[in-house]
Amino acid sequence: MNNLETPISLVRPGLIEFGTGVAARLGAWAAGKRYRRVLVISDAFNATRTGVLGLSGEVTVYGDVKAEPDTSDLDRVLRVAEDAEADLIVGFGGGSAMDLAKLAAVLVGSSQRLADVVGAGKVAEPRKAALAQVPTTSGTGSEAGIRALVTDPETKAKLAVESIHMLGDIAVIDPALTFTVPPKVTAATGVDALAHCVEAFTNRKAHPAIDIYAIEGARLVGRYLARAVRDGGDAEARAGLSLASLYGGYCLGPVNTAGGHALAYPLGTRWHVAHGAANALIFPHVLAFNTPAVPEKTRTVLEALGLPASESVESIFDAAHGFCASLGIEMKLRQLGVLANDLGTMADDAFAIRRLLDNNPRDLSRADILAIYEAAF
Structure with a gap:
């Protein structure tokens, strides 16, 4: 076990908004940053309630995130993200949505592909879009981290990407969004x-x-x-x-x-x-x-x-x-x-x-x- 003398690196999203009813603060933050084109990556249920985020401008919603996404799911997200040309990407849902948002943020507009970045510290350059994370379950903690996982359908293995470039600019944690979780x-x-x-x-x-x-x-x-x-x-x-x-x-x-x-x-x-x-x-x-x-x-x-x-x-x-x-x-x-x-x-x-x-x-x-x-x- 490590002791107090062991070096450690701590990272947090640039801004954390926490509390019941804070979801709309994302929209206020995005407007203050003058983000005009927003892509929300979500599951089918949460895609129906993106209005709670208070986002303005041109908002594209990808609402087909499934649990335990694989590389084909990521490919679909990337195609939508390329078309959206968003300056802000929002992960809105559980860990799967937030992980796909992280990967989209660093891969869209990059010369790198997923195979190039699997592992730790392999994302070569900062992302071109801002990244926001809004969890709707209480479990993964993905809103605070720098890792994302997708499954390789052929090997059945989890592909883990770790990069400081996948750290969110803002995490908005509104417990009210979890009230409907069964x-x-x-x-x-x-x-x-x-x-x-x-x-x-x-x-x-x-x-x-x-x-x-x-x-x-x-x-x-x-x-x-x-x-x-x-x-x-x-x-x-x-x-x-x-x-x-x-x-x-x-x-x-x-x-x-x-x-x-x-x-x-x-x-x-x-x-x-x-x-x-x-x-x-x-x-x-x-x-x-x-x-x-x-x-x-x-x-x-x-x-x-x-x-x-x-x-x-x-x-x-x-x-x-x-x-x-x-x-x-x-x-x-x-x-x-x-x-x-x-x-x-x-x-x-x-x-x-x-x-x-x-x-x-x-x-x-x-x-x-x-x-x-x-x-x-």
């Missing part, structure tokens, strides 16, 4: 935010400058997630989750996630399980597995969630599993349509994601990964 999605995305925080907190690269956000994000999820699942219109609970998601986003840049996300990704790429649901199902397994390597931090996580602390790995698993299951989250792979004969291939996929597994506080072998999948089946 209970099951609220639960899954909330545990995704939790996983970002916990995986950063227990990470080999963990740092005190990030720990403070990570553990407070976990506390916010522990305090507010069940409330928001019970009552989607609970404004305080929704605001608490929006803040937890933002804090999780703060964790992703300098520290990033670890084993939990590595094991969750194949559920999305191979079986199209929503990212939040995949992370929620895997979360208790990896938390318990990692406990011997980070016992004190695991105890702190359990306390943050209001769960009984324990030295027993089995008790820790039971507590975390019960927390997720009590929210109505499906906790068995077979109930999500995953077939038993695919678990080995999924283990191969997950074991190859070294950029995340190398962050895990305890080494995860392929056999360990397969054993977790089998236990979750």
Whole structure:
């Protein structure tokens, strides 16, 4: 684990607007910057309510973002973006919309293509359009980060791009936009935010400058997630989750996630399980597995969630599993349509994601990964 003397780089969007009812501040900001042509990248539902953003000028809306987008989805977005010639690109939706907005912002008008920028620091030049991010779920934290992911449909692998040029000029986080999120999605995305925080907190690269956000994000999820699942219109609970998601986003840049996300990704790429649901199902397994390597931090996580602390790995698993299951989250792979004969291939996929597994506080072998999948089946 890193200490206070370890160098770390922290980045944030240039401006963050946070609070119930702030969505229209985006339009005021854009007008002040004299942006005339705006492209909003969104899903079908949010495409119908872009008016809340208060945007003026020539506004083009791409409203066909799907969960777990692949390279063909990105190609469609890029074609629309090239035609729009926007001076402002807005990601309006969940992580998929915001990630596609990031990629569109750096690829449109550039000589580079996706293959050129996969990896860290490979975007060669600043983007030509401004970038705004407006989340409508509380989970991904993508509004605060510099990473974007799309799936390669041939290899079923996530292609990750990381660049400071994908940092938003503004993030507008209005919890009111999340009031309509259904209970099951609220639960899954909330545990995704939790996983970002916990995986950063227990990470080999963990740092005190990030720990403070990570553990407070976990506390916010522990305090507010069940409330928001019970009552989607609970404004305080929704605001608490929006803040937890933002804090999780703060964790992703300098520290990033670890084993939990590595094991969750194949559920999305191979079986199209929503990212939040995949992370929620895997979360208790990896938390318990990692406990011997980070016992004190695991105890702190359990306390943050209001769960009984324990030295027993089995008790820790039971507590975390019960927390997720009590929210109505499906906790068995077979109930999500995953077939038993695919678990080995999924283990191969997950074991190859070294950029995340190398962050895990305890080494995860392929056999360990397969054993977790089998236990979750």
